[in-house]
Amino acid sequence: MSELQFPLKKDTSRKIIHIDMDAFFASVEERDHPELVGHPLVIARHPSDTGGRGVVTTANYEARKYGIHSAMSAQKAFELCPEAIFKPGNHKKYSEISVQIREIFRRYTDIIEPVSIDEAYLDVTVNKIGSSSAIKIAKLIQRDIWLELRLTCSAGVSYNKFLAKLASDFQKPKGLTVILPEEAEDFLKALPIDKFHGIGKKTVPKMNDLGIFTGADLYEVDEMTLIRHFGKMGYSLYRKVRGVHDSPVSVTRDRKSVGRENTYGIPLTTENEVVAQLRTLAESVEHSLRRVQKHGKTIVLKVRYADYTTVTKRKTLPDYIKKKEELYYQAHLIWEEVGGLEHGIRLLGITLTNLDPLSYENIVLPLWGEQEKTNINQTDT
Secondary structure (H helix, E strand, O other): OOOOOOOOOOOOOOOEEEEEEOOHHHHHHHHHOHHHOOOOEEEOOOHHHHOOOOEOOEEOHHHHOOOOOOOOEHHHHHHHOOOOEEEOOOHHHHHHHHHHHHHHHOOOOOOEEEEEOOEEEEEOOOOOOOOOOHHHHHHHHHHHHHHHHOOOEEEEEEOOHHHHHHHHHHOOOOOEEEOOHHHHHHHHHHOEHHHOOOOOOOHHHHHHHOOOOEHHHHHOOOHHHHHHHHOHHHHHHHHHOOOOOOOOOOOOOOOOEEEEEEEEEEEEOOHHHHHHHHHHHHHHHHHHHHHHOEEEEEEEEEEEEOOOOEEEEEEEEEEEEOOHHHHHHHHHHHHHHHOOOOOOEEEEEEEEEEEEEOOOOEEEEOOOOHHHOEEEEOOOO
């Protein structure tokens, strides 16, 4: 008995734009330092200054010709292109520019879903300029960003987020790609399978083992086979390759906290293990804070012992923190107060709350002596 098949519903009523800044950090540095233009530029500390440690945040298109890409070790980038210019990032500056970019978006719509510091989805089905053309709005955004910030971006336009994201990646840099409803399936069938957003490096070999190398190959595989091999991803891919993806552009709500915790199958029993895990957690929290462009004042340490007793202690600081070193230091201070190794540690977690945007800084008013300075913190109004 064959499976009962229901026709898929394809919602083509929305007009979605995905904006992706072109080599954002590197482009900002080239703008502010014109002498860098035309040279391979890597945003990372030079490995000779770090003992070979560190990773590439991004690289300009000249450096990418050598195979350099984000998340690559700085040492590997140096080996690929010894003549490359290495420049440490300035995240404060990049965050401020990201805020300016989002202000440009808000001229056209308030339905904005930031994905990271340098990309966002916009729903312009109904927009502030009363235009029926998402293509026109995408061009206006590209124009505004260039004229006002001297930076370029690539734009993808389609009827859903999945296709808009694929479109913005299709012609970089400075690209504008449109995928109309009637073109979607042909566009998707022609794509190599590793270009499908959400299919990572570990999944590609599994796809290849099933004879799936392109969107056309994926299209021919039945839904239950995809679900059996890939679970929820298989369910989603069966629909995506047919141009079906109904996730709306989600307006970001204000984040109240950012945290990470790890559970250990084998309990931690030494101080060195705890210290190593606190450093790892602090680094992960820093990464998340950078993504949401926040810093905070209240740090929370959670400790669960092997007997499932849980201790949670928080500490509110006078100043904002966001760096992994600060997060680790404060978490370790709390650990020294409440921690113990008698029963083994089954879970550790670090959370930062009392968050504000990075634009909210500690302002020191030098009205009294050095010992009497008062920190006045701007608050969200």
